[in-house]
Amino acid sequence: MLVRVLGPVRVGDRIETAVAPRGERPRDVLAVLVARRGRPVPAEVILDLVWGEAALGLTPATVHTVVSRLRRQLGEQLVVTTDAGYLVPSEAGIDADRFAASVRETSPGEDPASRAARLREALGEWWGDTAYSGVPDELVLAERVRLEELRRRARTELAEILVDSTDSEAVAEALTTSLELVAEHPLDESAAVLAMRAADRLQRPAEALEIYAGLQRRLRDELGVDPGPAAAGAHARLLAREPTSSVSAAGRRVPLGLRLPAPTSPVVGRESQTAEVVSLLTDGHRLVTITGIGGVGKSRLLVEVGAALTEATHPAEVTYVSLAGRDERDAQSLAAGIAMSWGLPVRSPANRQLAGHEAGHESGHESGHDAGDQVAGLVGALRSADTTVLVDEAEWALAPVAELAAAVLAGCPGIRLVVASRAPLGVVGERVFPLAPLAVPAPSAAVEAMRSAPAVRLLVARLADRGAAASDPAALSSTELTALAEVARRLDGLPLALELVAAHATTATLPDLPDLADRPLELHSREVGRDPRQQSLRSTLAWSVGRLRPQTREALAALAVFADPFTPVAARAVCGLDVASTSAALAELAAHHVVALDRAGDGLRFRLLHTVRDYALELLVTTGRLERVRHRHARWFAAVWRDSPLTDELVEHVGRTHHDHLVALEHLLAQRDADAAADVCLALGRRWLFVEAHGPGLRWTAEVLATPALCAQQWARLRILRAALAQQIDWSPDEHTLIAAALHDDPDWTCQLRLMSAIASYDGGEIAAARTHLDEGLDVARARAPHHVAELVATRAVVDAAEGLAEQALAGAREAQARTSVDSAQRASAVELLTVLPKVGVALLDAGRPQEAYDVLDAAARQAAERFGIAATATVAVNAGWAALATGRPDLASGWFARALVGPQAFVAPAAIGEAASGAGAALAGTRHPAAAELLGIGQWLLNASGSVLAPSLARHVAAAVEIAGSTPPPPSWSAELAFARVVQLVGKDRSEVRPQTARAQ
Structure with a gap:
């Protein structure tokens, strides 16, 4: 797939064939400009990017020639000349835009048939399998990977819809699609699980089991791990309907009498791992390989396993051999060396026959290290043995050890092998036991x-x-x-x-x-x-890394720029390799435990230990590639969520890669790449808004907004983001008009603008203006941004309730609730729980349904914590506090208000703190708490200072509380910051009285 003018369609072909013989590169030039639409690119920069070293001797006239040819063939308005360089206007339409927009317009709340139709429409925009076909990676890698990853997600989502269909043809299509995804991404467990589900639904359980077996084989061979919980669970459900069997073997004991090394200090923290390895042997595994990075303690664990086996059985049943420093190049010499060190009289079969013919002659053929088949000789000597052999530091001769181990396992049924190695042997029947570093306490640990x-x-x-x-x-x-x-x-x-x-x-x-x-x-x-x-x-890391392939070492150096765990897709974007080379490098790094697998959820992610990252960064600096790799890293994080709406996946990914996003943002700001920096800041902003992390959001948005050359659309988005973080609008009517104009072709942020404007009008008591903004936003959302409809409807219900239209408000609240799920089997997303349902709760509260409001808000908070591990936001907490207050439970209300004021995501805006302080004061007034009057006074003072008013139902609670406790405003000389601090001091003085509770605790 490529943009309309570049892909494998007639226009792109005509450009390429017309100019390729002359050495011009119109496809590449146009790709550079399209990937940077709306931003001028100087001719000198285009020369450097497109021609590289070949640009020596060329002048900007070369670029002018190519641009002239593009204009003649594709239209005069395609490439515009400015004082700062050439640019493709931001409004230029390309098929990549249509594709991304079609994917974004799908919503979990839609009917499955409608979603499938939208996804098919989006996928229909693709031509071929590669984005920006024919253009070198270094010009468009981040965009290429972003679009291909978006396509993978769209295909996955389509298959997930089809697999649940009652139409067998649709399920068959889901199977075909998921198998294609597995072929393209062999280690993608989610695709394999999807394929297993589809095969099972088609009554093909054997195929489903084979899919799992293939996944398990690939994960074990390439990464030394087993499938995650989702795949293992699906496999277990299949096996519940399939018979299984196991085979065990026993043998005789032949003492070899070699002793284990004696440790000089007691082992610490490896008790459970020792027991696990012994258990694997007891369960019938005859080859267990302990793998791990250098310095993790493999050799020590091997000795502990030997000691445990010796204590449980007999010393003669455990034999030890270390291969440190041996570095044998073939299995024959390794077998001969081991035989000699063990004192075994090894002879190959051929030598035995010769010795028999020459009995009584001193021919020397009794030697255990002649030129015959030493592997077969060692196998013959151990054939009757019943022994556990501990092999330490097998990485010195990995391939010979693997060959010898396979032969011993096949010919010596009583031999069991426990191997310590930095990488698995890759032998049939091997059970890999990855040894992780010792567990560390969490930063907040007691x-x-x-x-x-x-x-x-x-x-x-x-x-x-x-x-x-x-x-x-x-x-x-x-x-x-x-x-x-x-x-x-x-x-x-x-x-x-x-x-x-x-x-x-x-x-x-x-x-x-x-x-x-x-x-x-x-x-x-x-x-x-x-x-x-x-x-x-x-020294340890140098030895480990030095044994990797050169391309793998280069990939490791590039991966040092990641601050957080990373996916294979992100690794590809940063390393600059193709899919196969990236997969091979990651597999080798994982097999040697230079990178660690991060098993958070079922997704496959990798991470570098701090020490490995430090070493890899030194490699990267030494090769002189640091800035180039950092730029690829920054461009990837700028591209990955470009133009994407708020979704659970975005929130989770940005939260998991928060440090990487910040590193990318700092780099792009230093490079003065304003629009790419804005892309990163907007992705971060989605997360900051979601978790109400206002402080860092305000700081970074201000810095990006101050960057020169920011395009109008990015400027408008950042102004809205900043206003949402500050919880107040800071633009004039004229600026509002400019913001709206800049977003004329951006339905997602246009809805955000309308929603933000409506909330600001509502907070200021301008109900009619709020309704106008919401109606305009709903028109756009229903036509082009369906994911915004539920929140806009819920907000309109809040406005209706404030205006006294109770029945209309209830109808809107019910509609918004219904839009948060398709049916009873599909529960609300995290985004819906913390953006839509809080507004539903407010509407129900203002419409006279406080208990129903409380139930909605309490359930939203509990589900967000239980299902997603997300603490209730201050918005949810303060609304739950008002609902609890309205149902006559002031103690419960105090806990919620305290969470909004001194919790992990406490309010920072004056209006929000004023509302929460007023609520806390009203709750404490019912118990005659001495802090009530001061909280009520400060709350009203902050509301007045920010020009905000409480909804009528809330104002009635505050008025009643003032009659009971009075109101003590702060001195006129106080600043807002001093008032904030005093509120926190009052609420936090005795948390035992105001700690958060839920209805279940009552």
Whole structure:
């Protein structure tokens, strides 16, 4: 798929064939301009981007020639010349826009048939399989990946609709589509689950099981992990209808008599993993490979497993071999070396026959290391053995170990292998046991949780070994524990890193250790007896990374720019590789545990440990690619949610990648790329609005708005975002007209403008103006932005209730509620729970239905927390407080108002704080609380100062409370900030009296 003038259609073909022989690149030039629509691009920049090193010797006249040809063939108005360069006007229509708009216009609240039709229409805009076909990646990579990812999501959503259809042909189409997605993205578990569902619905359970088996095989082979909960659950449901069987084997014991290494210190924090590995052997797994990054403790766990087996059975049943430093290149030499070290008289079958013919002669063929088949000889010597063999540091000879292990497993039924290796062997029947770093305490963990965290326990133990701390964590102060917990987090719980920090404790106090942890690559230990590769993290990482393919090392260096976990799609955009190369690099990095898998949910994401990121960043700087990769990173985060409405997926993704978005924003601002910076800021703003994080939003929107060369549409969007964050409009009527004009072709933000204007008019008591804004917004939403209809209808119901139109308000509230779900099986989204339902609650409250209002608001808060892990916003809390007050429960109301004022997402705008303070004062007045009068006075003072008025139903509660408790306004000299602080002080003085509660607690 490409824009209309570039794709595999007649116009694009005509351009390419007309000028390609002359070395001109119209397709590339036009792609650069289209990807930056509305922004002038200087001819010199176009030369550098399109021609690269070939631009030496060319002049801007080359670009002018190409532009002239484009104008002749595609129209004079396509490319405009400005003082700042060439540009394609922002209003130029392209098929990518139509595609993205069609996808955005689908809404979960729509009828499934309508949604499917919209998605088909969107997907019909594609020509071929690649966006910007024929254009080099470096020119359009972020846009290409964004559009292809949007297409993948659209195809997935269409398949999800079709799989639930009663039409078997639709289900068959869902199966075909999902299998195509699996083929394109082999590690996408959601696509595989969708394909399994479709196959099962078509009465093809064997095919569904095969789909799972393929997914499991790919995940194990490439990443060393098993499928996530969703895929495993679907598989379990299939197996409930399928018979299974298992086979076990037993053998005899042949003592080899080699001892385990004796640890010099007790193990800490690996008790459960030791038991798990032993359990795997007991359950019949004959090859268990403990994998993990260097320094994570694989060798130590291997020894602990051996000790546990020895204690449970007999010393002769456990044998140990270390391959450190051996680096054999083939299985034959490895087999010969192991046989020699074990003292086994190994002879290959051919040598045995020869020895038989020459019995009594000193021919030397009794040697265990001749030129025959040493693997077969070792297998023969162990054929009757009943032993668990522990193989340490197999990464030194990974391929030979794998070949030898396969032969031993096939020919020696009594042999069990436990292998420690940085990467899996890839042998049939192998059970990979990924060893993660030690668990660290959360930043907000209580003292007891810090004491019990395995990473902190190990750090304390190693500090005690050096006399730098008490051996019992209970003897440490909370300050010392906090410092050690911070060290553990900064080092990701990596045991080697913790031990290296502890080795420096003799020259630093415990509170100083976090500073050491900030420079983990600089830590070095000269302890006698420590492996040279583990005397520093730099040495350990260099050894691991040095064994990767060159392209994989380059990919790792590029991945260092990520601050948060990242998806394969994002990795591709930043590394600049194609899909296959990105997948291969990630698979190799994951197999060697240089990147870690992040299993938050069922999506496949990766992350770098802090120490690995530091090392990879050094690689990136050394290669001179830092700025180029940072720019790709920033362009990706600018593109990923460009022009997207507020959805659960956006909120979740931006929250999960919040640091990456901020890094991208800072980079784009430094580069003065105003419109791309605005794209990132708008995505962040959607999240900030959703969780009511007003402070950072106001700061960043101000900085982006101050950037020169911001196009009119982005300026208008940011003005609306900033007003929403500030909870007040700061533009004049003339500016309002300019904002509306800039958004004439942007239905999503036009609806946001109308909604924001309506709320501002409502807060100011201008009900008629609010109604006008809402009616205009609904006209646009119903025609072009259906995802806004529910919130606009709910807001209109609030306005109707304030105007005394109770029946009309109830009808609107019911309609908005109905639009939050298609049927009883599809519950409201997180966005609906925290944007639509709070307004429904206000409408019901003002329409005289306080208990119903409270039930809606309480349910919205509980579902947001239980289903999405999102705390109730201050808006939900204050509305629930008014509803509780109206139902005669002032104690319950106090808790909700307190949450709105001193909770994690407390109000910051004067009008909002004034309303919440008034509500808190009204709730406390019923209990004759001494703070009631002052809260009522400050609340009214803040409302007056901001020009806001309470709805009639709320004002009646406040008036009644004033009659009971009185009202004490602040001194005239007070500022709004001082009033804010006093409200927080009053509400937070005794949280036991005002802590948040729910109806269930009553």
